[in-house]
Amino acid sequence: MDDSTTGRPVGSTSDSATPLPSLGDLLDRMHVVAIPLHTRFRGQTVRELTLFEGPKGWTEFSPFPEYDDAEAASWLRAAIEFGWSPVPPIRRAEIRVNATLPAVAADRVADVLAHYDGCRTVKVKVAERGQTLGDDVARVRRTREILGPEGRIRIDANGGWNVDEAEHAVHRLAEFDLEYVEQPCAAVEELAELRERIHYLGIPVAADESVRKAEDPVAVARAGAADLIVIKAQPLGGIRRAMAVVAEAGLPAVVSSALESSIGIAMGAHLAAALPALDYDCGLATVDLFEGDVVAEGRSLVPRDGRIPVERPVADHDRLGRFRATPDRETWWRDRVTRTRALLDD
Structure with a gap:
């Protein structure tokens, strides 16, 4: 798995100054799943989302399909922060x-x-x-x-x-x-x-x-x-x-x-x-x-x-396999990650 990173710090505070991972690193670490819902919600019966196994732990990128790239970029920034940066101190368990x-x-x-x-x-x-x-x-x-x-x-x-x-x-x-x-x-x-x-x-x-x-x-x-x-x-x-x-x-x-x-x-x-x-x-x-x-x-x-x-x-890798998205949807999400990752460099 490619551990190379490039780009600017993820966040603006000193404890989150981890460089943005490269696109190649993100794509190597990603898994796309499609999970059925037992109750229709927001007009959806299946929820698609992308997971990354980051250096600090697993993280998720799941903007809804209708969101444009500019809006989805905030979701990717959050996923990168949670997977690549230390979390802030917690006050409750x-x-x-x-x-x-x-x-x-x-x-x-x-x-x-x-x-x-x-x-x-x-x-x-x-x-x-x-x-x-x-x-x-x-x-x-x-x-x-x-x-x-x-x-x-x-x-x-x-x-x-x-x-x-x-x-x-x-x-x-x-x-x-x-x-x-x-x-x-x-x-x-x-x-x-x-x-x-x-x-x-x-x-x-x-x-x-x-x-x-x-x-x-x-x-x-x-x-x-x-x-x-x-x-x-x-x-x-x-x-x-x-x-x-x-x-x-x-x-x-x-x-x-x-x-x-x-x-x-x-x-x-x-x-x-x-x-x-x-x-x-x-x-x-x-x-x-x-x-x-x-x-x-x-x-x-x-x-x-x-x-x-x-x-x-x-x-769980068995669950990732069970709910793995179809190849065309995986391609759709890889393209989305590619576009939104580029926006984070702007």
């Missing part, structure tokens, strides 16, 4: 996590939540294209019935409502005691207006896409458009860059995943473990949406008693 409930029919809620052991918090997807607010209400109501009065429910609209729709929806769903509403509208200005309109309800507004997909991820905080931010290690360019966003925003943070294998979840867990404060359960339990994983049996980072450990999983 395990992370409380929430269950994630896709926009399923109400009669399927119990089956989906049964995959999550001991999670006291559920993030419910709402505002799904082709569905109605009535569908959302039924889904959230069923979730509350299962959790009981002490469980925590947060809803995530992925920017699917305008301000009026969001205000109406929050009023309809407020009876279920929402912990917060995540990215109800797409634009920062809309979030700020909605936050002002629903302030009296005492339901916080969280920003996700307005952080991870923004040229300026702190703009939402400066605009007073959110009460907390959702951060994801890969989209923000790595653990250190995500920590810098939290520090500059000055808002509570929820660490979440991007539908990753246990290798990618480990990156998010190390981010959550390194933050000075962690007031909310984190969205790092999405491995439960997969039909399988890339690590050995019993080593997946799935919740046990509502928590996952902070550790570095090792990919």
